Amino acid sequence: MGAAVFFGCTFVAFGPALSLFIITIAGDPLRVIILVAGSFFWLVSVLLSSLIWFVSIQFGNKNDSTLQYGLLIFGAAVSVLLQETFRYAYYRLLKKADEGLATISEDGRSPISIQQMAYVSGFAFGIISGVFSVINILADAVGPGIVGVHGDSPHYFITSAFLTMAIVFLHTFWGIVFFDACEKKRPWHIVGVVISHLATSGLTFLNPWYEASLIPIYAITICMAMWAFLAAGGSYQSLRKCLTCKRPDSNQVMVYSALQVPAED
Numbered sequence: 641m642g643a644a645v646f647f648g649c650t651f652v653a654f655g656p657a658l659s660l661f662i663i664t665i666a667g668d669p670l671r672v673i674i675l676v677a678g679s680f681f682w683l684v685s686v687l688l689s690s691l692i693w694f695v696s697i698q699f700g701n702k703n704d705s706t707l708q709y710g711l712l713i714f715g716a717a718v719s720v721l722l723q724e725t726f727r728y729a730y731y732r733l734l735k736k737a738d739e740g741l742a743t744i745s746e747d748g749r750s751p752i753s754i755q756q757m758a759y760v761s762g763f764a765f766g767i768i769s770g771v772f773s774v775i776n777i778l779a780d781a782v783g784p785g786i787v788g789v790h791g792d793s794p795h796y797f798i799t800s801a802f803l804t805m806a807i808v809f810l811h812t813f814w815g816i817v818f819f820d821a822c823e824k825k826r827p828w829h830i831v832g833v834v835i836s837h838l839a840t841s842g843l844t845f846l847n848p849w850y851e852a853s854l855i856p857i858y859a860i861t862i863c864m865a866m867w868a869f870l871a872a873g874g875s876y877q878s879l880r881k882c883l884t885c886k887r888p889d890s891n892q893v894m895v896y897s898a899l900q901v902p903a904e905d
Contacts (some may be wrong), residue, residue: 642781642782642783645781645782645797646781648798648801649774649777649778649781649797649798649800649801650778652798652801652802652805653774653778653801653802653804653805653808653856654770654771654801654804654805655659656805656808656809657770657805660763661675661767664759665760665763666812669742671752671760674734674760674764675760675761675763675764675767676764677730677764678760678762678764678768679727679764679765679767681727681730681764681765681898682723682726682764682765682768683768685725686722686723686772687901688722689715689718689719689722689723690719692715693711693715693718693719696711696714696715701753708855709905713842713845713860716841716842716845717838717841720834720837720841721834723765724833724834726817727761727765727814727815727818728822728830730761731758731761731818731819731822734754734757734761738750738752738754754819754823755816755819755820755872757819758815758816758818758819758872759815761815761819762809762811762812762813762814762815762816763812763815765811765813765814766807766809766810766811767808769807769808769811770804770805770807770808773803773807774800774804777797777800788802793848793850795850796848799847799850800855802854802858803844803854803857806854806861807840809864810837811838812868813861813868814836814837817829817832817867817868818830820871821833821871836860836864838862840857840860840861843856843857843859851888
């Protein structure tokens with residue numbers, strides 16, 4: 641039973657992300673490099689936020705449960721702000737790298753667009769965030785023991801898996817919107833990303849009341865998906881062509897000539 645729960649929750653949490661990685665990232669070495677570097681930036685942000693939280697609890701009364709809970713909320717907020725700060729730092733780094741790639745290329749254009757960088761970097765933040773948030777839960781899912789024996793919710797593992805899947809997608813959408821806002825100098829869009837990130841993190845404190853946390857988080861995910869679609873240049877026409885598998889119309893005109901190249905002697 642433990643193995644079934646482990647594999648089931650693993651596939652729920654990372655199945656869609658694994659599919660996206662194989663289809664859109666694994667075949668391009670440059671995207672893989674951006675993915676690994678983005679994961680490193682997220683790890684550094686979490687390391688700094690962990691140090692801040694650890695120092696803060698040392699100066700507080702460890703026997704005061706209310707204070708410790710407040711410090712935990714403070715640590716989560718600091719973690720979100722640091723993650724978005726490092727997202728901006730990674731954007732600046734990729735922008736410089738993009739200019740360098742365009743300089744050394746033969747046609748003067750970068751081999752990867754800023755929209756693709758935004759997608760891969762957001763995916764990197766999401767996948768490493770999902771791994772760190774659910775890896776210990778999956779380890780406990782193997783057993784021994786069953787959740788719910790002592791009156792706890794028996795849906796702990798499956799809701800954690802669905803929450804992790806949402807976090808992976810949210811970071812991907814946040815990355816797309818964030819990079820687009822930086823490119824077009826729209827600070828209020830950046831504020832919207834930070835607020836939605838803070839709201840998502842705050843909703844997790846409602847657990848184990850999973851209905852009150854999971855449903856709003858998925859509502860935020862859907863809203864961010866539509867926002868990221870528009871930020872990436874999507875439209876109703878492009879969505880319809882994608883769903884109907886139609887190729888985009890080409891503006892090129894091909895001219896056929898009746899002249900034939902003379903045969904060589």
